[in-house]
Amino acid sequence: MGNLIDVLIKLSIATVILYFVIKILSKGFDKITDMIVAMDKEKNRKLIYLIVGILLVLPFLLSRYPYILRTSIMAIMYVVLALSLNFVLGFAGQLSMGHAAFYGIGAYVTALLMVNFNVPFLLAFIASAIVAGIFGFLLGVPTLRLKGDYLAITTIGFGEILRLVLVNWVEVTRGPAGIPGIPSPSFFGFTINNNIGYYYIILLLAFFTVFVSNRLLNSRLGQGFIAVRDDEIAAEAMGINSTYLKILAFVLGAAIAGMAGSFFATFVHYVNPDNFTYMESVTILCMVVLGGLGSIPGVILGAIVLTVLPEALRGIALYRYAIYGLLLILMMINRPGGMINMDRLKGGRKDENSRGSRSNKVLRRSYSSR
Amino acid sequence: MFLEQLSNGIALGSLYALTAVGYTMVYGIIRLINFAHGDIYMMGAFFTYTAIVYFNLPLVPSFIIGMACAALLGVLIAKFAYTPVFKAPKINLFLCAIGMAIFLENFAMLLWGPETQSFPTIIQNQIYTFGGLKFTKLQAVILLISIFLALVLSYIVKKTKIGRAMRCASQDMVAARLMGINTNKIVFITFALGSALGAAAGTLVAMYYKAVYPMMGFSAGLKAFVAAVIGGIGSITGAMFGGLIMGVVESLGAAYISSGYRDAIAFIILIIILLFKPTGLFGKTVKEKV
Amino acid sequence: MLEVKDLDVFYGGIHALKGINFEINEGEIVTLIGSNGAGKTTILNVISGVVKQKNGDVIFQNEKINNLTTEKIVELGIIHVPEGRRIFTALNVEENLLMGAYLRNDKKEIQEDLENVYELFPRLRERRTQMGGTLSGGEQQMLAIGRALMSKPRLLMLDEPSMGLAPIIVQEIYETIEKLNEERNLTVLLVEQNANLALQVAHQAYVIETGEIVLQGTGRELLGDDRVRKAYLGEE
Amino acid sequence: MKILEAVGVTKSFGGLTAVDNVDFHIEEGEIVSIIGPNGAGKTTFFNLITGVYEPTKGVIKFLDKDIHNLKPYEITSRGISRTFQNIRLFSSMTVFENIMIGQYCKTKANILNVIFKTKNAIKEQEEAREKVEKIIKFLELDSVANEIATSLPYGVQRKVEIGRALATEPKLLLLDEPAAGMNSQEKVEMQALIRKIRDQGYTVLLIEHDMKLVMGISDRVAVLDYGNKIAEGKPHEIQRNERVISAYLGKEVG
């Protein structure tokens, strides 16, 4: 107890610093948001080329910093995972807290196929996506009856059940010992054996995910998702089959998470049930909301920040997770829409006098059982 | 053996029930799955522990201090972390609670150290038998306390004016204020009450297992949440029964199916119940009028 | 009794009220009319403290109430029946009504007032134990008004009380408002789209357009005003 | 030709019979109004037609096909569309996007078409946009097309709801109190608008408490009270019906 004062002082300092950092960054985020919204097609394309260019040469710039390279790979993998959850949460508005399960299914399918049956990576990768997608479908079905918090707990339950199966089904999964010795992926006889190779694989997957998200969001289906999220009854009355859309979101999200899992298995060469816990689901959830629910650039940024931040905070060891918690709280207070939130900008008239009643009710409707 | 397993289940279930009642009550008022409830429960246990071990106070005053500190903590949390987010979408509040849970766990670890501390033995464990069911004294105390609290809280929420005000605040804060209800006060009272209950549960559980540790709230919180949902979240009697059902199912499941799948069994029961009754056993289905 | 001075309200960039001034004397029925989005609801929201103004004062019985919280304002006897009714959906009809009497402690009189409300809206008596959320639109409107009456208001603010009500009920409600005004000297601030009705009962009336008062006068005066007839009464 | 026909339709909520054995029909091209006291069952009747509720008893036929066990979205794609008494616009969308949702059931692109942006997908999206723009012009919503719909005044929101319903290209349009919350002048405009809609070839079923509007526009009026249809006929007949006057209209209008 002697260190009570010490701990409190350190945490208060951290809170104050975080507060100002968030305030300052918020300005930056607003600028970025304005920029994205104001940008015309031509500029937009140029910016994207620029970013893609940087991403493509990055590993060569980082070749002397393997730790940063590795962190970048993890960050991009979480971008994929966060975007995959964004299908479910951001698009369809379904609070799923068991997303790590799909990621785990993908990882285990690849691990088992590659280790036990010497299946080539590409096949294992596709199988991971399919199997995870099937589970996504299975989980999607009960969501048709359940809402909000009830759905949340069901998805937590699903995740936990899956983890327990991984732990207990020793004959197949080797239980808690996990599966070591997963081979590196190889394509047409060419084996990926360094982090630069892994970087490009995951980058490709991330591009694919962003592409699909983007196409979807700007289509009739994307608008349908938003409608269902805002008001399911009205959406049905407008001829939208909300059942289909919700299940579609779950299947897509699960399949892509499964792909990320498949990548992870070959990247770390070892899978273990502890990789796919409830906390992992929560982490992915935080990335999505912190970044900006439903906004693709936001979710990407959220995933990067929440992967890099804990690494950056390694220096303060014991205070690391306490500060992580504080960050979540302060972000939610100071920037409820997330880092980059396009909706917020679109509805830029909202402020403290806003028609809170009405819009709040709608959001309540989508996330809680009322 | 069945009867023995049944008593195991009821004993365990009453621990769940005790935690779930506080959980569900906070939910009932602000419609927030307070993920930090489990950690307030942990902090409460640590407060009592500190009073006993560091300040050498006797049990009862320590217990009361523990509850009071937790109530204060609950109010502080509500004031500085939750109320600023009330206007934002639901999911933000939810994340705020998750952030608070992570923070409290690590805060406790910084203060008290990461290791499991032994909680002093205070109540000697006498064994009672009751129609084939066996209970220790502490188990009986816990069961009685949780039934008592469930009754008192249901009464408060259902029958008293403040309870009605709580329910109004949970539905529409603005309209509640237009009735002259001081909604901030209501929220704080709710949190104080819920947190004190959490602390009571945490302390009793710590006494029961003779152990306190920073991570004790995590799985307890999750289990309490499951119990609350089985009973129909927001329903206090529901939480009570949800806790008991879960304890019994878990014990019997561990005994007759597999101890490795013990937690899975709890979740499977949960999912089955929700599929048939989407708002839990005692949950009210308030259908939306179109 | 109530004085509103130089009220300015912004919603983000939108200047919703631009320097509104008016007053209400004790025992008067005052009505605000104006087209959609003119700012009528906003005025009521500022008075009841739900929305905060940028500039200007609200003075009730010679005291500034600008900075009071909504619940404090309600304690002073200013009762607001909000737009969109906002009844408590998961409370039943009677519980909703009793919530109106939240600040009162006179059990017997509360019972009497409850009877009076049921008298006024027999439909509510029939639906006593039904959940607020499943009532029909009009029933909800009755409930919202009934709930406000339960709080013994000194100043009753009604936002479009006739909306969604059957003609026969509208007539009854207006009769009730007049009766309460006469018998109990209740002061009423009425926002109405049904200008015809509102102007008939109002002692004083204001026409609001895009956040400004453009016309004022007694109810009768405005009823006779050409511009009003054209713009709000739908006459050619 | 009968576009919609309901025979013996009943809906109970627990002990309460909200709609009681109602027979009703509407001909193509008609404007028919349903009136009745608050809580008479009008909105519930709409909900039965649009599949939000399933009837406890009875049959509902649309274009001679039984629709009472279809899902709401199926009914909409068959050609019945509605507005809501408590406005239910999509709160994170602009006016344009809200109306665009109405076109959802008229477009076909599936997930693969969308991802690969096939020619057909682009084409139908373009066509949908054009149709929506037409509707926006028609309703004179041009100036607010890019505003968030729910931040607009009620009156405008009602129009957006109508636009959204029109965008589903319905054969039958159900309007639930479209003029509620409008002043008399706006009601006059609403009346003109409804007529204009009918003249475009839509059939309109209307719930409304404003008698001036109802009587001025309807070809036929049906009256519900406590779930029962107590009268039906031409506006002038209804205005004089004793039962309707005592239950609903009150002295002034009668």
Added chain:
Amino acid sequence: SSGGSENTNASSDGDIVIAHAGPMTGDSAQFGDMKNKAIQLAIDEVNEKGGINGKKVVLLTGDDTSNPKEAPNVAQKFAQDDRVLAVIGHWNSSCTLAARGIYNAAGIPLLADSVNKALTDGTTPTAYRISLTDTTQAQSLAKYAYEKLGKRRAAILYTANDFGTGLMEDFGKAFEELGGEIVATETYFEGQSKDFSPQLTKIKGTNPDLLFIAGYYVETALIAQQSKELGLDVQMLGTEGISSEELIKLGGDAVEGIIFAGFFHPDIEYPGTREFVEAFRERYGKDPDTYAALAYDSAKLILAAIEQNGASREGIMKFLDEVEDFPGVAGPISFDENHDVVRNIVVLTVKDGKIVPAAEQAD
């Protein structure tokens, strides 16, 4: 009480850096905490004497939170840091397994006390293990139980992680090969389960004469208490994971008489044991446990290696390959060709509220 130790000491160029990777927060933080304390102690002792060749030794700590996802990140951070000469850790087998490839690729010697046998399967030659594998421990315990204790009907209660599962499997196999019978096998979750009554009730029904608990001290203490309450009165046998003073604090009377394995005991004295125990006690106010002793020995090994072969990763590995009977506080240390330590278990028991060596030791 303790707030854990600070992570990094300021280091300047030319310092000698060794690293510790283990759980500093999360479910198992207490174990990482103990190890860190012991390593710091060993380093400070050297620094007090002026360091090695005049250079200060500095400890870097990496928190893997017991999470196999975080472990590789920690590993990569150390691997990138050219100054890091060797890593002690990780505590969890899953973390070691997830991270070992990275250490290996970077050529950093890793001195682990994780017990999973896969760890030294030959694919990662820079990994060394200072504790016995789960298999060896389990076999020794089975033999002891069968031959020295004369038990024939064993029930097993194991924690569902790689440690517990490995011990459960190997113990069961060895015990049955000796001629004993496994009458029940039940499981629980480390850090989450606190109620064991269903498992114990079931075990009681099978009438065993031995209860083998393959887990750590917190749960073992609870299991002991709950079996007492349920009237399951049977000899208990534990693993090296419970050899900690905390077992007695938490378990009280209930753990009296429990027999368990250890790699270390203050009373089993080797050169330096007493000094280590006293220094530890004085500085941290509690007794060192097995992990602390092994971590201390690991640090001592590395420091000795640097002193002898200079500050290089290769030099350290060379030293570890060649070392024979290095004088550790938990006994002399040598590594076999798999890089597994060569040593035997000590058998401990609780008597009068104290951990003491059992009257009869394993052979």
